[in-house]
Amino acid sequence: MAGTNSERDMIAEGPAIILVEPQLGENIGMVARAMANFGLAELRLVNPRDGWPSEKARAAAAKADHVIDGTKVFGTLEEALADLNFVYATTARQRDGFKPVRSPVTAAETLRQHFRAGAKTGILFGREKSGLTNEDVALADEIVTFPVNPAFASLNIAQAVLLMSYEWMKSGMSDVTATPFQEVDQAPSTKEELIGFFEHIEEALDARNYFHPPHKKAKMVDNLRAVLSRRAFTSPEIKVMRGVVSSLDRFRRRNGDPAADVSGQIVTGEEQDAGCDGK
Incomplete structure (x- = not known):
């Protein structure tokens, strides 16, 4: 736990989110918002097209300022991954190679296991238009892909981050059917x-x-x-x-x-x- 927001505990832990050559500041801001929704806080940018910092990103982050303020920028993907022990690469299309391919649920559980063991982990997301190259994917340990409509498989980068962030939070819940609040307790009528x-x-x-x-x-x-x-x-x-x-x-x-x-x-x-x- 780190800090408070409106007197509630702020969750800020877990894998780093790495965006490779992101283009629009608005997309970066929406990624930050999705991360904050589900307890992730470490955002890394590789060579963002419009530079950094970005007021458009801050505005789109909808007060996820702790993510925006802590964002780190790197010139190359190798530099962004240098201190990490285990990394997933997200992709919607089949790749040639020998990387294990996991579902979001399995990937989140694996990341949680590494996290509990003290390892530093990350999730790699590609460019808005073209995704990750094969060279990018080669730097990851495993691939995670989403069960999407095969005729419409393209995900907005913030949507992809949201899905993985959600699965990450679920992997740490003792009861995945639990809800953060319950209906108002009312006495039954006589x-x-x-x-x-x-x-x-x-x-x-x-x-x-x-x-x-x-x-x-x-x-x-x-x-x-x-x-x-x-x-x-x-x-x-x-x-x-x-x-x-x-x-x-x-x-x-x-x-x-x-x-x-x-x-x-x-x-x-x-x-x-x-x-x-x-x-």
Whole structure:
């Protein structure tokens, strides 16, 4: 852990992200933002086209200033990799050679193992237009590739960094299904509260002559209570609720006879049984 941000612990550890000859400052900034999202902080640039520092990069980083401020620039890829022990090269296309090819999940787990052993690691990303050359890849230990649509395999550099950064964070989680926050804890309603709600809405509907004809009222109340006491709706239940909403809405717009809709018709129990919402 390093420093705090808005009184929360700031994670800043893990493999270095190395961008080879990046072009746009905006792309570098979005890479920094993706890194910060998932706890990476060490960004290395190899011969950035527009130089460094870059105000466009800082703006695009969306306050990931600790990444931007710590960015190191190198003249060659060999210099950028010199102090690292293990490096992955990212690529979307098949390469000739003898490098092991790993999935992002396997690569992240391998990087985590090296990290825990005290080794310095890195992930290599290529140029926006052409990616990594074979000579670049030759300097890495293994290749990592993403399971993308083969007909549309090109990834924006920030997207590629985001994917690997996400897998890196997951590799350090004891439970990958865990979430950073939970739903608000709310006390379940009592039966007294639920019955009070039933009586409240039934009284409001009764005042609007929803329970028509009268001999259907008991069955309609049973149906209504069954719907309102369940967590999931079926199609017939939706029709019941549509009848309720239609009754209240027509009463409000008509502002006259509570038993009449805007066309002067009555919404009856027979119509509800037939699945009609009064239209």
